[in-house]
Structures are given as structure tokens and as C-alpha cells.
Amino acid sequence: MTRTADLQADIGEVLLSEEAIAARVAELGRQIAADYAGRNLTLVSVLKGSLPFMADLMRQIPLPLRIDLMEVSSYGGTATESSGLVRIMKDLSASIADEDVLLVEDIIDTGLTLNYLVRYLRGKSPASLRICTLLDKPARRLVDIPVDYQGFEIPDQFVVGYGLDYGERYRNLRFVGVLRPEVYSAGE
């Protein structure tokens, strides 16, 4: 059975420590609380990667808020072969009409998923829609969408941990690290 310690052996470098992440999440929480005071805030988390970030962030926002979860298929998964199109695998559980929505993402890379989600959510008539991401990796950005709250801008490296995965593993690491190339080179 693979344990967390074994997973850590696959990490070449710790990019963001648990402490650094916690401190930044707390800062973001304060910012968001100040900006959304008195408003109907709904946090929408995009599964699965943003789960830890969402859980920590919402507890740093001392406001009456709602949360909701969505999941979108990713290119390269089973959805690619079956339909060839991105699709909503888990939709919102409640209406966001007239709500102030904050979309919570784990990482923005090409912006393709975010672009799709923003278009989709705008169609549901929120009062406002803003973006919060833990990690921003602009090197391969295709779609420029303004990000309102950014945790960290990171270099062009393949990162895992704190919700981010490779092959559905490493999500439960408490830090964000760079996967050793040998791990994904040998994995195919």
C-alpha cells in the first residue's frame, strides 16, 4: 500500500509549503470578506482539484455564504472519446441567479476550462461573477480571463499536491510540489 511518505518521494521540489499556502489563503479570505461584505456570496468550487483550497478558503471568510460544487470533464479522460466535447459532469445544486458568485479554481493554465465555465455560469444570470485561483500558471495561457484573486503565480512546472493530481494521486499532499520527471515519464 502506497503511503503519503512514498508519494513525497516522487516530489522533486516543494514549491509551496503548507505554511505558505495557509498564510496566503488567510490573506485571500480577508480580501474576499472585505469585498463581499453585505452581499449574497456563493463560492463555486470546481472539483476535484480545488477541494482543499475551497475548504480552507471558505473558513477564512467570516461572512454568511453558500457553497456549491461543479465538475467538468477534462480532455484526455473518458469523456474525450465518448463525446469529444467538454461537458458538465456535476452541475450546481441550486440556482445562482442574482447571486454574487466567486468561482474557486485550483489552477489556471491554458484557461480553456475556465473559459468554458465562465461562459456557462454567465448563462445562469449571476449578479456578478469573479474568479479566485490558488495557482496561476500563465506560461501556456490561451484564453486571457481576468483573475480577481490569485494565490500564487507559479512557473511552468508540473505541480501536484493540495488538491492537484497526476493520475488521481498526490491530491492529499499538504503542500504543492513539483513532480519528478521520472514519475510521469515512466508512468505511460
Add this chain to the structure above:
Amino acid sequence: MHALLPGTPRPAFAHASEAELARILDFYQVRWTYEPDTFPIGWSMQGEVVESFSPDFYLPDLDLYVELTTLRQKLVRKKNRKLRRLRELYPDVRIKLFYARDFRQLLLKFGRLALADELSGTTGQATPPRPADLIVHEAGANAGAAAAAVIKTATVPVAGVPVAGVPVAGDGHAVVDPGHRRSRRRRRVAQTSPAGEPQQHAR
């Protein structure tokens, strides 16, 4: 509405990486056209276009050109030079260059690292056949002819070409005064994404 409209011909991509990027864009419902525009970037003293650049993709909703390169370093340098030239001459043109490493990382992100290895360099020249691409092979000849026509028309003199007395670079290409903007000659070819013309795209 599906991005893939029945019967819409797909272009014959020059490289398998281009075909893969097209599939990715289709998946995320981002419209694209393949090599729709050719930008003259070098002229002879006689005003003939001697060098041009045709970015691989244009994403109309994003007003962004995308160029892929999975070539050898020497050829990457050449492409970088052409890209710099394009940006000098057409500063309003937004273009993104995906290097081999970038594209490999993208495929890794999508869990398709094995494909990334197949797409490197010359081994990636042939587009792997897939059922959804069958229509590509049927339209391939037409798409190739259309592309050739674009390049051919780019050899006619361009309005505002340098006249005698304009400095010429050592390689014989006219040196363009940075203040002298070339009008962009757009050649729209029928190599569009299955999402079709702008008015057909449903959101």
C-alpha cells in the same frame, strides 16, 4: 450544440500536433481556423514577398493566433526570428508560440504523454488516423490546394512596398522602416473549425 457540425471538412494538418491541438480546442468549444492568414514579413527590392509567415491557427473568439513548433532547435530559432519579425511589422496581431516543451506539458496535463512522444519532430509528421478524421482525408487534397493558393498570392507586390533607396539587409530582403506599417493581407480559406462561421456558433 456540438462544436462538430456534420459534414464540415477538416483540414489536412501538416503535423500530428496540430491535429491534436484542434481536437483540444474542439473539446473546449473554442472555434478555430487553420492557417487562414499569411503575413508577408520580407520583401525584395522589387517589392516581391520573399518571406512570409502563416500561423497554424487563428482563434476568432479570442483574436489570437497560435503557432506550434515541435521541430529541431535550428528550426525553432528560425521560427522565433519569423515571429519576432511578425510582431515588429504587425504589433496589433496577437500570437502565441507553443514550443515543443509547452505542448508536451500540455499533453502531460491531459494524461496523454505517450502521444507527446509520438508527436516529436519528424515522427509526428503523419496525422494518426482516427474515425473522426476520416473526412479530413477526403478533403485533404482540396485543403492542400487552398493552402498553396494562399502562399502563391502572397508573392504579388504588396501595397506600400519599399522603393529604390530603401536599405536592404545582407540577405537581400528589404529592411522595413518600423514606422512603415504593412497592411495585413488576409486570405480567408475554407479551413474552419466545425463550429462554422461566427453567426452559426451557439453559446
